[in-house]
Amino acid sequence: MNYTLNQLQIFVKVVQTSSITKAAEELNLTQPAVSIQIKNFQAQFEIPLLEIIGKKIYVTDFGKEIAASAEGILEQVYAINYKTMAFKDQLIGRLKVSIVSTGKYVLPYYLSDFLKANPGVEISIDVTNRGKVIESLEQNEVDFSLVSDQLESTQFDFIDILKNELVLVGNTETAAMNPSFDYNTFKHELPLIFRESGSGTRKIMESYLKKQGVSSLKRIELMSNEAVKQAVMAGLGYSIMPLIGIKREIKDGYLAIIPREGLPITTDWKLIWHKEKKPSPVAKAFMNFVLENNERIKQSFFN
Structure with missing residues (x-):
């Protein structure tokens, strides 16, 4: 076997999204680049990992096992990176955020300076519709969500960030x-x-x-x-x-x-989180960053 960490990451993302196009968008790669890496990764296995039926991607049972193993490998790599950054006394960890599709025009401006100041932080963003965004919070799958309408549940806290x-x-x-x-x-x-x-x-x-x-x-x-x-x-x-x-x-x-x-x-763009979830150091740092820099970001990019 001669697969790379990059191939593992791409394969896991394709499995998670069931789409070459969505995986490319979330990884900031071109669709052909993702397709080539998936093809090269598959070439190392005699058993199919993915099947394409009617332009839709299905993960085989073998592919699901490989994806689970790949996730474990990537988690170990992340752990090594985190420990390295910890010795340098830097904020480390992963921030998971789910956003509604229009949120892609908002969230990057709140992440840019935060990531520059904290290079040990990694970001995972799931772009979907409002129903699934709220579900991801309820299932404790993310630290924050970004929505743009009224909240019907009292189980969430929020920061109003933008009109x-x-x-x-x-x-x-x-x-x-x-x-x-x-x-x-x-x-x-x-x-x-x-x-x-x-x-x-x-x-x-x-x-x-x-x-x-x-x-x-x-x-x-x-x-x-x-x-x-x-x-x-x-x-x-x-x-x-x-x-x-x-x-x-x-x-x-x-x-x-x-x-x-x-x-x-x-309506109001709201950064929301579950009241019962104890924020990680990274999540708490991002929350404080938004509170301290919201007005500056609004004036600089959305005035």
């Missing part, structure tokens, strides 16, 4: 049509484009439309804000989207805001 505005958008051509979304005429208009069930943006969008008396809709449902954005730019329909993720497209003229009563909808 989040949601607006109705279309591309420049469809926005000029000024859709009514009236029940009697909506069947003749372009559809509304929604996120999947469990999405915080979807929840906010449905609540707004209900208040406007729009209950019977033609709709398209997509699994990410990026997919929704591309569909709206292509002229497939309209959507209510977080402004933070579409500023450049509005500035460049690919998208246009459609004024409506009750819009924009303003």
